[in-house]
Amino acid sequence: MIEAVGLTKRYGAKTAVYDLSFQVRPGAVTGFLGPNGSGKSTTMRMILGLDQPNAGRVTIAGHPYRSLPNAPRQVGALLDAKAVHGGRHARNHLLCLAQLSGIPARRVDEVLGVVGLQDVAKKRSKGFSLGMGQRLGIAAALLGDPQVLLFDEPVNGLDPEGILWVRNLMKRLASEGRTVFVSSHLMSEMALTADHLIVIGRGQLMADMSVKDFISANSADFARVRTPGTEPKQREKLTATLTEAGGQVLPEQDGALRVTGLPLSRISDLAHDAGVRLWELSPHQASLEEAYMRMTQGAVDFRSTTDQRAGLQQQLAAPVLAGQPPVPGQGQPDWYAPPPPQQGGGQPFAMPQPAPQAPQAPGQPNPYAPQPAATPASPATPAPAAPATPPADLTKPGSKPTTEDA
Amino acid sequence: MTTPPMPSTPQPQAPAQAPAQAGPAAAGAPPFPGQAGATYTSPIPIRSTHIGDAIASEWTKIRSVRSTVWTLGIMIFLMLGLGLLIAWGVSYDDGELVDVPALTLGFTGVLLGSLCVITLGVLTVSSEYGTGMMRTTLTACPNRGRVLAAKALVFFALVFTITTVTATVVAVLQTSMVDAVDATGSEWLRGTVGVGCYIALLGLISLAVGSLVRHSAGAITIMLGVVLLPLVAAMFLFAESMEELRRGLLEYSIPSQLSVLYGNTVTDSGPQGWTPVLFMLVLALVALGGALAVLESRDV
Numbered sequence: 234m235i236e237a238v239g240l241t242k243r244y245g246a247k248t249a250v251y252d253l254s255f256q257v258r259p260g261a262v263t264g265f266l267g268p269n270g271s272g273k274s275t276t277m278r279m280i281l282g283l284d285q286p287n288a289g290r291v292t293i294a295g296h297p298y299r300s301l302p303n304a305p306r307q308v309g310a311l312l313d314a315k316a317v318h319g320g321r322h323a324r325n326h327l328l329c330l331a332q333l334s335g336i337p338a339r340r341v342d343e344v345l346g347v348v349g350l351q352d353v354a355k356k357r358s359k360g361f362s363l364g365m366g367q368r369l370g371i372a373a374a375l376l377g378d379p380q381v382l383l384f385d386e387p388v389n390g391l392d393p394e395g396i397l398w399v400r401n402l403m404k405r406l407a408s409e410g411r412t413v414f415v416s417s418h419l420m421s422e423m424a425l426t427a428d429h430l431i432v433i434g435r436g437q438l439m440a441d442m443s444v445k446d447f448i449s450a451n452s453a454d455f456a457r458v459r460t461p462g463t464e465p466k467q468r469e470k471l472t473a474t475l476t477e478a479g480g481q482v483l484p485e486q487d488g489a490l491r492v493t494g495l496p497l498s499r500i501s502d503l504a505h506d507a508g509v510r511l512w513e514l515s516p517h518q519a520s521l522e523e524a525y526m527r528m529t530q531g532a533v534d535f536r537s538t539t540d541q542r543a544g545l546q547q548q549l550a551a552p553v554l555a556g557q558p559p560v561p562g563q564g565q566p567d568w569y570a571p572p573p574p575q576q577g578g579g580q581p582f583a584m585p586q587p588a589p590q591a592p593q594a595p596g597q598p599n600p601y602a603p604q605p606a607a608t609p610a611s612p613a614t615p616a617p618a619a620p621a622t623p624p625a626d627l628t629k630p631g632s633k634p635t636t637e638d639a
Numbered sequence: 640m641t642t643p644p645m646p647s648t649p650q651p652q653a654p655a656q657a658p659a660q661a662g663p664a665a666a667g668a669p670p671f672p673g674q675a676g677a678t679y680t681s682p683i684p685i686r687s688t689h690i691g692d693a694i695a696s697e698w699t700k701i702r703s704v705r706s707t708v709w710t711l712g713i714m715i716f717l718m719l720g721l722g723l724l725i726a727w728g729v730s731y732d733d734g735e736l737v738d739v740p741a742l743t744l745g746f747t748g749v750l751l752g753s754l755c756v757i758t759l760g761v762l763t764v765s766s767e768y769g770t771g772m773m774r775t776t777l778t779a780c781p782n783r784g785r786v787l788a789a790k791a792l793v794f795f796a797l798v799f800t801i802t803t804v805t806a807t808v809v810a811v812l813q814t815s816m817v818d819a820v821d822a823t824g825s826e827w828l829r830g831t832v833g834v835g836c837y838i839a840l841l842g843l844i845s846l847a848v849g850s851l852v853r854h855s856a857g858a859i860t861i862m863l864g865v866v867l868l869p870l871v872a873a874m875f876l877f878a879e880s881m882e883e884l885r886r887g888l889l890e891y892s893i894p895s896q897l898s899v900l901y902g903n904t905v906t907d908s909g910p911q912g913w914t915p916v917l918f919m920l921v922l923a924l925v926a927l928g929g930a931l932a933v934l935e936s937r938d939v
Contacts, residue, residue, distance in 0.1 A: 234678075259678045281778050284938040299781040306685040310778050316771030318704060325703035332696035333779045335688050373775065378681040410679035 234259055234412055235280060235381065239289030242275055242436075249275040250436040252289070257414045257431070259380070262407045264427030264444070265416035266525060268533045272436040273416045274312070277385050280414075281310055293381055305334040309374035310383040314366035314390070319359030323350055323369055326358060330373055344372040363390025371399070381412040388422055400426050420522035432525070434532025444521060451524040456497050458504075459489040459513035471509045478503055489513065693780060693789035701763065701793055710759040711798075714752035715805050721748035722809035726816040740822035741814045742830040743901045745806060750894055752805075753838050753866070756798055760845030761858040763794050768853040774939055783934050787850065791843055791927060798842045803835030826902055833900045833916055840919040841866075841893065847926035851933055866893045891918070 235257040242250040250272040257263045267273050278284040280291050282298035293301060293308055301307055317326050327341045345351045348368040353361070358369060367390055374382055384403075388396045403426050407413045417423050423430070423444075430447050432440040440447055458475075460468045472482045472490065480495035492500055497516055504511050701707050725744045767773040780786050810830055814822070822830070845862045852858040869892035876885040889895060890909030899915050910918060 278774075278938075282781050283774055283777060285936075301781070303685050303688050304781050305779045306681065308778075312774055312778070313771055316775045318700075318766060318770045318772045320704045320706070321700070322703070325699055329696045329699040329703070330775065330779045332699060333688070333692055333776070335686055335692050373779075378683055380679040380681065 235291065235293050235414060236295075237276070237280070237289065237291040240276065240279060240286050240291055241288040242272070242279060242284060243287050248436055250279070250286075250433075253433065253436065253438055254289075255431050255438060255441050257412055258429070259412040260407060260410050261428040262403045262413045262415060262426050263429045263431060264423045265414060265431050265433075266418075266420075266423065266529075267416075267433040267439075268529050268535070270534045271433050271529075271532065273433065274385055275436075276433070277310070277312060277383055277416065280383060281308070281312070303334055303377075305330070305379065306336075306377040307379050308381045308383070309377055309379040310385075311367070311370035311374045311387055312383075312385050314363060314370045317358045317366070317369065320357055322355050322357050323361075324354040326369065327372055327376060331376055334377055336376055340376060344375050347375060348372040364392055364395055367391055368395070371402075379411070382406055382414065384413075384415045386417055387415060388417060388419060396422065420520070420525055424521035432528060434529050435534070439528055439532065448519055448521055448524045451519075451528045454519055455491050455493045455517050456495070456500055457485070457489050457513060457515045457517050458492050458500060458511060461510055461512055462488055467509045470507055471504055474503050474507045474509070475500065491517075688780070690785055690789060693785045694793055696780075697786075697789040697793040701797060704766070706762050706766070707759060707797075710755040710762075711801050714755035715801065717751045717755070718745070718748035718802075718805045718809055721751065722813055723816075726813040730816050730818075738820060739902060740826060741817040741819040742810050742822050742826060743898075743903055744813045744817065745809045745830065745834075746898050746901045746903070748809065749802070749806065749834055749838065750897060752802070753841055753893075753897070754863070756802070756838050756842040757845040757862045757866070758859055759798070760794060760842035761849035761855055761862060763790055763846050763849065765849040765853055765855040765858055769855060777939050784931055787927070787931055787934055791846060794846055795839045795843055799835045799839035802838045803831055806834045807831040829900050829902070829913065833913060834897070836916050837897060837900055837919055840916070840923045843923040844919075844926045847923070847930040850930040851926075870894055 237256075238254050240250055240253040241248070253272070253276060265273055265276075275284060279286050280293065280298065290297065298304060298308065321329075324341060324345065327344065328338055331338065331341050342351070342354075345354050348371050350365065350368050350372065353365065358366065361369065367387060371384070371387060374384065387403075388399050391399060400422065403413050403415060407428070415423075415427065427444055429443050430440060431438070432447070440451070442450070458471070460471055468488070468490070472484075475482050475490075475492055475495060478495060478499070480500070481493045483491040485491050495503075497514060501511070501514060504514075722745050725747060726741070729744065767776060776786060777783060810827070844865075845858065848861055849855070849858040852861065869888040873885050873888040873892065876882075876888070886908070896910060896915035896918065899910055899912075
């Protein structure tokens with residue numbers, strides 16, 4: 234069991250982790266999610282006693298890591314697949330780690346077999362692929378047969394067979410009653426592997442709940458409704474009808490409507506009564522990925538933008554700006570429409586409830602204020618020169634950045 | 640949006656939370672902390688670790704990388720090659736050494752060989768930082784003092800043995816090749832064991848600097864400066880008022896101290912006998928103490 238209480242870590246002026254409290258329980262795979270730079274690795278390092286927190290504490294089985302007797306026999310960790318001396322061959326790398334905690338050499342050969350590296354045991358790890366490095370790191374974590382396991386991005390670079398193997402390994406380790414704490418960016422993988430999720434954004438806790446709850450709390454299922462594209466009036470009519478009946482309607486980019494708050498059958502009935510033909514009426518079940526994107530899009534520090542290749546072209550005048558989306562990020566590949574307003578307020582981690590045209594600004598006014606990270610940013614809030622904007626500057630030196638100020 | 644410190648607190652979610660918690664619980668997870676029984680315990684007994692384990696580990700590390708073989712191999716080559724070349728030159732010239740034993744001819748080889756030891760000492764620690772291995776090591780052994788002590792002990796033992804044995808071999812060969820005054824027992828001891836000690840302690844200082852700086856090239860540069868600068872600076876201090884400083888730099892520069900161990904003294908007032916080894920021992924202890932203090936408090 235890993236227990237963090239009020240964990241805070243600052244690097245100079247930057248706060249990497251702020252007041253983070255959570256528990257990781259034995260017998261389950263706990264996923265650790267968050268955007269790049271949200272403090273996942275920093276938290277892992279603090280758990281392992283490598284970094285000293287500025288405030289708060291983190292314990293494993295009641296002890297701080299550095300005062301655990303024979304720590305590697307109780308905690309196994311894969312932090313970075315490339316954290317090995319490349320000139321040393323795989324077996325010697327594991328052997329020197331084994332000797333540190335009094336583990337016999339035959340155990341080294343055993344774990345090399347477990348991760349499937351026995352054939353390259355005498356090869357220098359410099360020549361290993363990322364996937365082989367991951368296997369070596371997992372072998373190191375398994376050396377001491379520990380009851381607590383930490384994995385930072387374990388499936389990076391693994392082949393499909395390896396991913397399946399890691400997935401089953403995690404589940405088996407957890408079913409044996411061990412504590413398994415895994416960070417990953419692969420949502421599909423997490424949905425299959427993890428039982429419980431801890432989500433952080435900008436160093437703060439955003440969610441700590443089971444996968445199922447997380448999905449249902451952060452992504453309302455919706456119906457996609459499409460009216461004949463040739464008749465925009467029908468679309469307006471249907472929107473009015475559905476809104477009147479208590480549903481929420483959001484237009485989608487391709488002309489479809491996203492409807493929540495009404496069952497499919499009711500939508501069909503209403504459309505029929507209003508004399509509107511439907512070209513599509515489909516249920517949309519949210520995935521973990523979508524739920525995650527919804528929750529964290531306000532806490533993303535590094536956001537990519539569409540490459541307009543303007544820097545390669547001759548300078549064009551202002552017209553470029555005419556086509557800018559009204560909302561920062563909208564139309565970008567990774568943009569997810571804000572969640573629709575929900576009735577009943579059954580969302581403990583509800584995203585801000587903005588008007589459709591003014592979703593949450595990408596830069597929070599003060600991400601480390603005592604309030605939770607995703608306090609609804611009112612449309613009037615002046616967005617500071619947020620870290621989310623620079624990519625726009627970089628890719629388009631000739632035009633203005635894609636902020637709402639532009 | 641709420642940020643619950645405990646997973647079971649969101650009130651609006653409470654009805655949905657209960658069945659969802661049953662999911663992992665079915666797989667053997669206690670849904671709430673403090674529920675014992677399901678925790679895994681390794682069937683293999685856990686024994687406590689000691690410095691011996693760390694020494695075994697460091698020995699595996701230092702013998703399993705090529706930089707050790709290369710640096711020490713080059714050092715042996717330099718000491719043997721230069722020593723024999725110089726001895727051959729002296730005997731070919733039919734020259735005789737006046738008043739000094741043939742041992743002194745080993746100096747040049749050792750001085751150049753010490754650069755190899757500096758490199759190895761720095762690399763022993765800084766290569767772990769450079770590759771990220773240090774994190775793995777300190778995760779496997781959170782007792783940082785023990786890791787540093789084991790590194791220092793293994794490195795010292797290895798370098799001391801290699802240097803002493805090579806210096807002895809070179810001294811024996813040179814003595815047999817050149818006609819010179821017979822060396823006394825204490826001169827032999829200083830020229831072999833003393834030199835081995837001195838070079839190994841110099842290596843320990845490099846190891847400490849490597850641990851402080853955490854960057855191979857930077858630490859090696861610093862150590863080259865430590866070895867060469869005092870002597871170079873002393874050459875250019877002509878002013879009368881600087882005379883005392885000049886003399887101090889000259890006498891206590893590392894090459895001068897090394898030559899003292901071989902019985903050559905630059906001046907009459909400088910360190911004599913075993914003083915250079917003692918001087919180096921104090922320096923090494925101070926450097927290692929500093930490295931330990933920083934290592935204990937710094938984020939890895």
